[in-house]
Amino acid sequence: MTAELVLQIVLTVAAGLIGVGLFGALSQQTIVMVMMGLELVLNGVLLAGGAAWYFLAPELPDAQMLVVVALVVMAVEMAMGFAVTVAFYRARQLDMIDMASDLRG
Amino acid sequence: MLSDLSGWAITAVAVLGVLSVAAGVAVFVVDSMARATFALLASFLAVAGVLLALDLVYLAVVTALMMTIEMAIMAVFMIMFMMNPAGLMPMTMVHNAKGSAAVGAGVFVLLAVGIWTIDWPTTNPVRPDDSTRQLGEAIMGSHMLVMLVIGIGLFTTILAGTVLATSRGRYDRLGPGLDAEHPDDPVPGGLRR
Numbered sequence: 001m002t003a004e005l006v007l008q009i010v011l012t013v014a015a016g017l018i019g020v021g022l023f024g025a026l027s028q029q030t031i032v033m034v035m036m037g038l039e040l041v042l043n044g045v046l047l048a049g050g051a052a053w054y055f056l057a058p059e060l061p062d063a064q065m066l067v068v069v070a071l072v073v074m075a076v077e078m079a080m081g082f083a084v085t086v087a088f089y090r091a092r093q094l095d096m097i098d099m100a101s102d103l104r105g
Numbered sequence: 106m107l108s109d110l111s112g113w114a115i116t117a118v119a120v121l122g123v124l125s126v127a128a129g130v131a132v133f134v135v136d137s138m139a140r141a142t143f144a145l146l147a148s149f150l151a152v153a154g155v156l157l158a159l160d161l162v163y164l165a166v167v168t169a170l171m172m173t174i175e176m177a178i179m180a181v182f183m184i185m186f187m188m189n190p191a192g193l194m195p196m197t198m199v200h201n202a203k204g205s206a207a208v209g210a211g212v213f214v215l216l217a218v219g220i221w222t223i224d225w226p227t228t229n230p231v232r233p234d235d236s237t238r239q240l241g242e243a244i245m246g247s248h249m250l251v252m253l254v255i256g257i258g259l260f261t262t263i264l265a266g267t268v269l270a271t272s273r274g275r276y277d278r279l280g281p282g283l284d285a286e287h288p289d290d291p292v293p294g295g296l297r298r
Contacts, residue, residue, distance in 0.1 A: 001115055003108040003227040010155065011220045013122035017148070019213030020129040027205035028133070029198040032183055036145050040129050046168060047125070047152050054159040055108075059231040061243035065251050067156075067164050068240070071171060072255050076262045078175055082182055083269035090272060095186045098200060 007055040010047065017044030029096045031088070035081040042077070045070045114158045121158070125151035138183040146176040163237040 017040055024037025046067055053063030088094055108115065128148035132141045149172035156165035199205075233239040244252050268274070278288040 001108055003110075004225050006108045006110060006115060006118065007225055007227060008220050010118060010122060012217055013126055013155075015213050015216035015220060016126040017129050017152075018216065019209040020126065020133070021209075022212055023205045023209030024133045026208055027199040027202045029200055030186070032138075032179070032186060033133075033141070033198070036132055036141065036179075039145060040132065040148065043125070043129070043149055043152050046164075047122075047155060050156045050159050050161050050164065053161065053236075055227050055230070056225065057230065058160075058233060058236075061239050061248065064161065064164065064236065064240045065243060065248050067161070068244075069251065069255065071164075071167060072259065075171070075175070076258060078179070079262050079266050080269075082178075083266040085182070085186060087269045089186065096198070 003055055007051055010051040010055075014044040014048035014051065017041070017047065029098055031081065031085045031095060031097055034097060035077065038077055038081075039074060042070050042074045110158070117158045118155050121151040121154040124148075125155070139180055142176050142180040142183050145179075146172060149176070160232075160236050163240060 021037045021040030021042075021044065024040060025034050026037070028034050028037060049063050049067040049070060053067070057063060085095070088100060092099070094100060110118070125148045128144045128151060131144040132148070135141050135144060150169055153165045153169040153172070156168060275283060278290060279285045280289075
């Protein structure tokens, strides 16, 4: 099997994760489920970054750094998402994004 | 050029790749919030397995450990906030499902067309002896700015999380203009009393 074919298969899997995550983030109504969709998108980025490092430029650390940044973004998204969820619930007893549509910018 | 992954590694990548997407789909299909959380964990662990097969040992272990803890915390929040944590009844809480599915499928098709039409430069990569050492040296050397920005970002997150988690801030104590004569505290004492 050629390296290019394996790379394309892995990247297609990553694209699948990004597509599924985007569907979830756009369609779910509860805040925590929206966050799970965003996490799936970042999961796809992790996979694509790892594949890019192995198949395209293993002599450079840049793709590994991208994976590290994606991991940190996941942690920050999770922490801030839950903080906002708790603050929302405390202020209005809501857990659905449709109930907070008056916050639209 | 032939891939220098062994047959076992290619099989593992293929199986874990299918598993990660299947678990990702399951997140939005299952009825229970707890099950959805653990489906997401399965997806993350499958991706960590692929990273392991691609020689990224450190990043794979970090992904697996971090996501296991993160999903454990997420399961607690899920059960706190969701109306159907145990999956005792069917549950769909979606809006604009068709539009969202169209956007998700459209993005996938767009990315897939790009992936399968680009002529990828995969010839003669020079592999480092140790990918973890390569990453560590980059973090402490040429890519230190990235780590500095990450550090500031994480510190800001700690501050913002604390501010959001505080039930009463200074505006609750001293009014919207911060000009109250005496702070409105449930317990007397403290500043400006």
